[in-house]
Amino acid sequence: MPQTKASDVTADAMACCAPLTEAPLSEAEAVELARVMAALADPVRLRLLSLVASAPEVCSCELEGPLAKSQPTVSHHTKVLAEAGLITGERRGRWTWWHVNPEALVAIARALGA
Amino acid sequence: MPQTKASDVTADAMACCAPLTEAPLSEAEAVELARVMAALADPVRLRLLSLVASAPEVCSCELEGPLAKSQPTVSHHTKVLAEAGLITGERRGRWTWWHVNPEALVAIARALGA
DNA sequence: TGATAGCATTTACATATATCGATATTTCTA
DNA sequence: TAGAAATATCGATATATGTAAATGCTATCA
Secondary structure, three states: OOOHHHOOOOOHHHHHOOOOOOOOOOHHHHHHHHHHHHHHHHHHHHHHHHHHOOOOOOOOOHHHHOOOHHHHHHHHHHOOOOOOOOOEEEEEOEEEEEEEOOHHHHHHHHHHHO | OOOOOOOOOHHHHHHOOOOOOOOOOOOHHHHHHHHHHOOOOOOOHHHHHHHHHOOOEEEEOOOOOOOOOOOOHHHHHHHHHHHHEEEEEEOOOOOEEEEEOHHHHHHHHHHHOO
């Protein structure tokens, strides 16, 4: 399960780094931010994120169609986004419902100094 | 030379896409945004960008030291960032001076809906 | 309890990329 | 024009990653 706990969310660690435009990033800050950016550096994941973010919650089974990807591939991408702290999965019965994590998006924008 | 003209800057094409959180991204929008994100998905490039963004302008020769990378590697990364529209290179004499492109950072933040 | 549905994991493979040595190109200077 | 300096490009290699088939796991239902 990609049921990432809040303590695992890398976006939290990233939220503390100062904006890019104010001071050079440390090695550790850069590695952490790069990990989150890498989660966003794939067209399928961006579309997946936008599908989740545009609705209150989305089931995994509602993603395979629009994304035109296999079930294992969709599962892989949701896991990557969840580990980056961008979405959160909640299992209810046989379905996993996904929610966007708005704070993570704000943290990225802040890290970019924009 | 990575002297990218304004017409080549992918951030321009990206600036027109609606925020992630409002509507699902189209395939083309996702590909374009992913290309810019990929440029930010590397620790060395993030530190390079922060070095450039934290100063009015930075010479390539001032990057090898802080980044602890070889000259070809630094040249490669500046090219990637320039092609993504995040920085602009201006050649004056034997030196290339790099500037951040603030509009590109704002466009990313807007695309993320944050 | 057996069968089915939804999702996660493993495994394998093709592609992409970060890195650097060697070399080419451009520009300044003597 | 020759030589040096700064940067860009090429070639090679190791690593990372997107993708899906095969398989495992858990919850629901007859």
